[in-house]
Amino acid sequence: MHLFWAKGYHNLGVDAICRETGMTKGAFYNAFKNKEQFLLTTIENYGNLITAHLQNELANSETKAFDRLLHLYKGMLEAQPENNHIGCLVNNTMSELGILNSTVASATSYQFNKFLNVIEPTVKEAQQNQDLTQTIHSKLLTEIIHTTFFGVLTTSKTTKSSGYTVMETFLYALKNRSDE
Amino acid sequence: MHLFWAKGYHNLGVDAICRETGMTKGAFYNAFKNKEQFLLTTIENYGNLITAHLQNELANSETKAFDRLLHLYKGMLEAQPENNHIGCLVNNTMSELGILNSTVASATSYQFNKFLNVIEPTVKEAQQNQDLTQTIHSKLLTEIIHTTFFGVLTTSKTTKSSGYTVMETFLYALKNRSDE
DNA sequence: TTATTTGTACCGAACGGTCTGTTTGTATAT
DNA sequence: ATATACAAACAGACCGTTCGGTACAAATAA
Numbered sequence: 001m002h003l004f005w006a007k008g009y010h011n012l013g014v015d016a017i018c019r020e021t022g023m024t025k026g027a028f029y030n031a032f033k034n035k036e037q038f039l040l041t042t043i044e045n046y047g048n049l050i051t052a053h054l055q056n057e058l059a060n061s062e063t064k065a066f067d068r069l070l071h072l073y074k075g076m077l078e079a080q081p082e083n084n085h086i087g088c089l090v091n092n093t094m095s096e097l098g099i100l101n102s103t104v105a106s107a108t109s110y111q112f113n114k115f116l117n118v119i120e121p122t123v124k125e126a127q128q129n130q131d132l133t134q135t136i137h138s139k140l141l142t143e144i145i146h147t148t149f150f151g152v153l154t155t156s157k158t159t160k161s162s163g164y165t166v167m168e169t170f171l172y173a174l175k176n177r178s179d180e
Numbered sequence: 181m182h183l184f185w186a187k188g189y190h191n192l193g194v195d196a197i198c199r200e201t202g203m204t205k206g207a208f209y210n211a212f213k214n215k216e217q218f219l220l221t222t223i224e225n226y227g228n229l230i231t232a233h234l235q236n237e238l239a240n241s242e243t244k245a246f247d248r249l250l251h252l253y254k255g256m257l258e259a260q261p262e263n264n265h266i267g268c269l270v271n272n273t274m275s276e277l278g279i280l281n282s283t284v285a286s287a288t289s290y291q292f293n294k295f296l297n298v299i300e301p302t303v304k305e306a307q308q309n310q311d312l313t314q315t316i317h318s319k320l321l322t323e324i325i326h327t328t329f330f331g332v333l334t335t336s337k338t339t340k341s342s343g344y345t346v347m348e349t350f351l352y353a354l355k356n357r358s359d360e
Numbered sequence: 361t362t363a364t365t366t367g368t369a370c371c372g373a374a375c376g377g378t379c380t381g382t383t384t385g386t387a388t389a390t
Numbered sequence: 391a392t393a394t395a396c397a398a399a400c401a402g403a404c405c406g407t408t409c410g411g412t413a414c415a416a417a418t419a420a
Contacts, residue, residue, distance in 0.1 A: 006279065007280070008190065008276055008280075010188065010190035010191045011190045011276075011280065084279055085278065085279050086279065087275075087279075091275070091334060092275060094334050094335060094337055094338050095267075095271070095272060095275035095276065095334045095337065096188055096191075096275065096276055098265065098334070098337025098338045099264055099265050099266065099267075099337050100187070100188075100191065105337065105338040105340075106338065108338050109338040109339050112335060112338070133353055135353070136349055136353060140345070140346070140349055141353075143346055144328070144346055144349060144350045144353070147328060147331040147332055147335055147343075147346055148324070148327060148328040148331050148350075149331070150331040150334055150335060151327040151328050151329070151330040151331025151332075151334070152327055152331075154271060154274050154275045154278070154330055154331070154334065155274060155289070155292060155327055155330060157274055157275065157278025157279050157285065158274050158278045158285040158286065158288050158289035158292070159289050160285075163327075165320070166323055166324055166327055169316055169320055169324060170324045170328075173313055173315070173316060173321075173353075173354055174353055
């Protein structure tokens, strides 16, 4: 997972996967049909991991929904510099293989939607708290937020910054201004 | 340019470049030091092309600044389905090579900033027209908008949609609500 | 003539994937 | 308890292809 994450698909060979994991080619091709199948499995594992993380981060009901969202994205973005700006495997794979491999494409958009479904209730709660604009349906608003997050992840790969300023300012811009 | 754009860096060989352009390897390596140098040249050409396009699209002063922005992003996103969701070369390259090659990384972020500098005056104008939130500095607001655009481009590669709904709703969410 | 550009054969390395011989765990028969 | 059977798992040499890049002679330009 970490190899695909950091190096991408075409820049990572099966030999390197085997070297890193201690598998041999025989074991690898016994367990997976091919490199693509291994990527699909990896994406699913990654998606489950992230989904659990999101659920965990957003579960805390002691703080307000909007602050939980802020804290969630802050944590993920501020971890980027120390993680060598590895970004998100789903985002990375969407970009590299989205138009080249439709099977992989639908696997990534499936995981992306899973992310949205986990985040949406908190967005809705923030809307009900009058902390986020109510003029947009919570599902679409969640998509906007997480899409921007993906954009920030991509651009921060080259600026080597966390990109959190952009994300934070963006979230505050979506804050309902009726309470100001 | 079109080859890097559609296939990415690692998935495109020098042989394929020569086949497509009619060059031979001798000519290629006489003109460019290596494949990376060719990518850097390509990114610069691409950046100039897009910068000119942005300038052209935003120059029209007959419509309001906010509507020009809307129209700009609408045009670029609605062209995606017919262009096989090729996206933006700068965005694609940022994602694939951002953490692997620092020279390419800074070339892409340089072009990204050029884009921002072209768009910013129109954003500022929209702010002055009270059509965009004034609480954020125009440069940062421009960065937020274009970063979200990049995010939309990436995710729409896998959903095969134009993604314009997300972008449009997003821009309207940044609209100053004092006039409603 | 001399300098530059071009065509192409070629290089070693790495690619995804296959093949075959061997080990291993387990189920059944004795 | 021990022997036999057998499929699944595994190790790693090996396959043809493609990779980025070089060498060098031929062609062209100055």
